[in-house]
Amino acid sequence: MQTAQNFERIIAESGFSIVEKVKNENKKSTIINVLNKSIGILQENGIYAFFLWLTTRSNEEKLIGLAVYDTAFNLIEVYDQSLSVKNADNKLAKFMELKDLSLDKLLFIKKLIVGMLTYALYRAKAIDKIEEQGENNE
Secondary structure (H helix, E strand, O other): OOOHHHHHHHHHHHHHHHHHHHOOOOOHHHHHHHHHHHHHHHHHHOHHHHHHHHHOOOHHHHHHHHHHHHHHHHHHHHHOHHHOOOOOOOHHHHHHHOOOOOHHHHHHHHHHHHHHHHHHHHHHHOHHHHHHHHHHHO
């Protein structure tokens, strides 16, 4: 298990990586929209509804949903190796079957994912400025 200080960095990097994975294939507005909806569903309906919603994205939202889905499961694994579902064909089904998932762990995982999504959202909103700075540095 990581220390609290390391988690903030890991959460931020995870959120930033989502945007980096999808920014070239998707419009900024679509990325922001999916991230906002993801945060809302996670907070209002819980972790299982969040993961289920991500798997049902289609068309232009599909790549973003898959990036969020995979990154969230990677973050869970960093938090606790015993919750790893990396090699499962259906990560959500495997996650739901975990016997070692207490309410405390579930609530902490939810908090981690909300943090990751928040960092991703701010990164997505700053895409134009980040790319502009990159061009100026070249």
